[in-house]
Amino acid sequence: MSADEPTILATSGGWRAGRWVQMEFGPLIRYALQLSGVEGRRPRLCHVGTAGGDQLSTNARVSEAGRVAGVEVNHLNLFPMPPTADLDDFVGSHDVVWVNGGSVANLLAVWRVHGLDAVLRRAWRAGVVLGGVSAGSICWHVGGATDSFGPDLRVVTNGLGLLPYGNGVHYDSEAARRPTVHAAVAAGELPRTYCTDDGAGLLYRGTELAEAVAERPEAGAYLVERDAATGSAVEHRLDVRRLA
Template identity: 85%
Template sequence: MAADHPTILATSGGWRSGHRTQLEFGPLIHHAIALSGVTGRRPRLCHVGTAGGDQLYFNAWVDEAARVAGVEVSHLNLFPMPPTADLADFVLGNDVVWVNGGSVANLLAVWRVHGLDAVLRRAWQAGVVLGGVSAGSICWFTGGTTDSFGPELRVVTNGLGLLPYGNGVHFDSEAARRPAVHAAVASGELPATYCTDDGAGLHFRGTELVEAVAERPTAGAYLVERDAATGVAVESALEVRRL
């Protein structure tokens, strides 16, 4: 089973505290699964924790969350080595790939060492839904603002580029994010940039935005563009559908 078109759900959310477990799948992760169109069996989700160093404790939390949700989960750990010599077979056997947060700069470097960047492009073209939170959102774009290098935000411009835009995350919860995006767009370091508050996500079909969605009642989404006449970054709020 695969989505009808290449599909990405780029978010600043997805996880929530569990009732009897540390984590549960939030509405955004459930939405990613729904976008895959899977029916008649348990959905298959590949969790990728590269940005956080493939922490085994977090894998265990994801396993518990998947059990509660009735989802079959696998973990694509690249530390200390990949789980298989055939990463394409491993990834393309899933309905959804969900990439967790952490260091997007480290994530991109490690993925390229193992050729996972090409595998994920192939999965996207095949209709495997690609999604994630924070670093797992920025990675699909040309780049975005990140604290990968330290507490002062910097801009990465070597994202996978499946989506030809910039990406900003945590717009409402980290005060430095919005001005950093505006500065990068105004200078031309980033192209037009789609951004999310915590709990919001952006659904792309191919490279076109379908809609912004949110699992929180006030979470917003935005587009920041450079005004060619003035060189100033202009922010527009997007309509958001509540999940």
Template identity: 60%
Template sequence: MTASAPTVLATSGGHRAGTRARVQFDALVYHAVELAGVTGRRPRVMYIGTAIGDAEHFTTRMTEAARIAGFDLTPLHLFPMPNVENIEAAVLAQDVVWVMGGSVANLLAVWRVHGLDAIMRRAWRSGVVLSGVSAGSLCWFQGGATDSYGPELRPVTNGLGLLPYGNGVHYDVDPGRRPLIHRLVADGTFTEAHCTDDGVGLVYRGTELVEAVAEVPGKGAYRVVRRAEDGTAVEERIEPRRLPAAPD
């Protein structure tokens, strides 16, 4: 066991243009490793790119980012078949699972075909830190707002449900996400939703939101709840703690 309790870091960030590579890890990925509490050895990080169809060019970029960061990276590919013999053993051997963005609807369907929904729950309970960006954030929740089905945002409601909330990602850069999340809370699809601007992450111990953290100044996190008096959605800003800058 690495983390002291089941831990999720759900983000709208974690990557940046690199000085020595096309992509390098930003502060949110380093914070996921910090949450795992690794000492005395190189952190073990699994990269999962299901949401972008296991695009090989991005796996290469993540491998290079991990080399620069000093992490041991294991990619998990599911196309055209799993690239490891025992998926559960490979996942449980990690300190951190980092899930790439893309289509959360496709991710959930493919994961369920391969039993990764149950494997991720066991990994979460065992102390593997579950993390990721965009689709890699939405997947841990009941659901949220997604463009998986086309340019017009639609709800996704069949997330893994480790966290009993809705989730809004890219909250400050995609103008359609805030109103859709508010509607989904107001109509009872989600009893509560937790949302992140780009560059912000939410830390959960068990199912409790314990902290918002940011790699970009001036950004926010948000809790959206339904007001009992009139059934409207009410949004509360959560001010994130600024993380130390990631090394170059």
């Protein structure tokens, strides 16, 4: 089973505190699973934790969350080595790829060393739903603002570029995010840029934004564009559909 067309859910959320385990799948991850169209069997989710250094403790928590949700979880660890010589088969055997947060700069570098960037592009075209949070959102775009290099935000522009836009994450919870995105768009360092508050996500069908969704009642999504006449950045708030 696969999505009807290339699908990406890029978010600033997805996880919530669990009752019986430390963390559980929130509505955004559940929506990614729904988008895959799986029926009659357990969905298969490929968790990619490269941005956080493939921590075994994180893998264990994600596996527990999958067990609680009735989802088969497998981990694509690249430290100390990939799990298989055939990454196309490994990734393509899943319904959803979920990329966790951390350092997007390190993630992109390690993925390219192992050719995972090309593997993910092929999986996306084949209908595997790609999703993620924070670094796992920026990576699908041209680039965005990141703290990969230190507490002062910098802009990366070497994302996978499956989506021809910039991306801003944690837009409401980290004060420097909005002005950094605005400055990058105004300077032409980033193209038109879609941004999410914590708990919001952006659904792309192909390379077009289909809708903004949220698992928190107040979470917003935004489009930041450069005004050619003034050379300044202009922000538009997007309509957001609230997930159950």
